[in-house]
Amino acid sequence: MRIVDFHCDVLYKLLQDKELTFDGGNKPGVLDVTLERLKEGNVLLQTFAVFISPGRPDYYEAAPILESIDLFYEKVLCFPELRLIRTAADVDACILDGKIGALLSLEGVGGIRGKLSTLRLLQRLGVRAAGLTWNDANWAADGVMEARGGGLTAQGAAFVQECNRLGIIVDVSHLSERAFWDVAALSSRPIVASHSNARELCDHPRNLTDLQIRAIIESGGLIGITYVPPFVREKGDVSIDDVLRHIEHICALGGEKHLALGSDFDGIDRHVKGLAHPGQVLGLREALLKRYNDDIVRGILSSNAVTFLKGQLPVE
Numbered sequence: 365m366r367i368v369d370f371h372c373d374v375l376y377k378l379l380q381d382k383e384l385t386f387d388g389g390n391k392p393g394v395l396d397v398t399l400e401r402l403k404e405g406n407v408l409l410q411t412f413a414v415f416i417s418p419g420r421p422d423y424y425e426a427a428p429i430l431e432s433i434d435l436f437y438e439k440v441l442c443f444p445e446l447r448l449i450r451t452a453a454d455v456d457a458c459i460l461d462g463k464i465g466a467l468l469s470l471e472g473v474g475g476i477r478g479k480l481s482t483l484r485l486l487q488r489l490g491v492r493a494a495g496l497t498w499n500d501a502n503w504a505a506d507g508v509m510e511a512r513g514g515g516l517t518a519q520g521a522a523f524v525q526e527c528n529r530l531g532i533i534v535d536v537s538h539l540s541e542r543a544f545w546d547v548a549a550l551s552s553r554p555i556v557a558s559h560s561n562a563r564e565l566c567d568h569p570r571n572l573t574d575l576q577i578r579a580i581i582e583s584g585g586l587i588g589i590t591y592v593p594p595f596v597r598e599k600g601d602v603s604i605d606d607v608l609r610h611i612e613h614i615c616a617l618g619g620e621k622h623l624a625l626g627s628d629f630d631g632i633d634r635h636v637k638g639l640a641h642p643g644q645v646l647g648l649r650e651a652l653l654k655r656y657n658d659d660i661v662r663g664i665l666s667s668n669a670v671t672f673l674k675g676q677l678p679v680e
């Protein structure tokens with residue numbers, strides 16, 4: 365059973381420190397996601413998010429987004445073991461030839477500044493998923509930490525419609541509740557929360573209420589269970605068993621076919637015990653196999669995501 369992971373932030377670390385390499389030539393512990401660990405974890409597909417910190421002076425410029433995408437090509441895709449995922453056929457090719465698929469996403473679109481021409485160019489460069497904002501508010505939408513809790517702007521709505529047209533998956537993980545419902549009402553395609561857990565079990569604004577979980581399921585979308593400790597458990601040490609409780613909760617809501625994984629590796633400074641890098645996801649797989657049958661486990665680890673991607677990615 366191979367693994368699909370819908371979110372990691374290693375491109376952000378590569379952007380911040382130009383000395384870093386993707387093939388493990390760094391000091392130990394600096395990167396969670398490296399080529400070696402993707403191989404160790406038998407990863408079929410890893411999503412690489414472009415994240416630009418709202419604190420950067422160039423946050424509202426396209427330049428740092430383009431620089432991150434350049435790093436993705438120069439430092440990640442340069443390895444022959446990896447293959448850029450642009451189409452449904454690319455996913456099949458990775459399954460057949462054992463390569464690791466690399467899917468490019470945006471975690472916040474501040475630098476696009478409403479320009480749909482820029483979005484279309486980014487799609488041509490390989491972007492296949494986009495979250496409108498991170499925790500902050502930008503021209504498109506309010507994120508979960510914006511106190512006013514606004515929804516989509518008119519420009520944000522136009523952005524969602526263009527994503528639908530281009531075959532760019534809309535990621536709702538960081539949206540305010542109001543923006544989430546705006547996207548759910550507007551999007552003609554299924555919606556994805558790439559890295560969020562269940563609010564019912566862990567009361568954090570980055571997690572999804574049961575109503576939101578049901579809406580994602582009804583849309584035919586995906587929920588990527590995340591290993592961010594404060595989104596897994598409110599207090600104390602966080603274990604793989606705590607992660608499993610979120611999976612169980614979403615299964616109980618009818619989400620068995622809509623569960624996926626969204627580690628947030630390299631976006632976190634603390635890890636779930638035994639879940640510190642892609643190689644250790646094998647431990648999560650073992651824990652799942654003790655509780656669920658092979659079909660359900662394969663669904664959560666990869667096949668739900670593969671089915672979804674093959675239905676949503678451009679044909680060619």
Ligand SMILES: [Zn+2]
Pocket residue numbers: 471538559628631
């Ligand atoms: Zn995030």
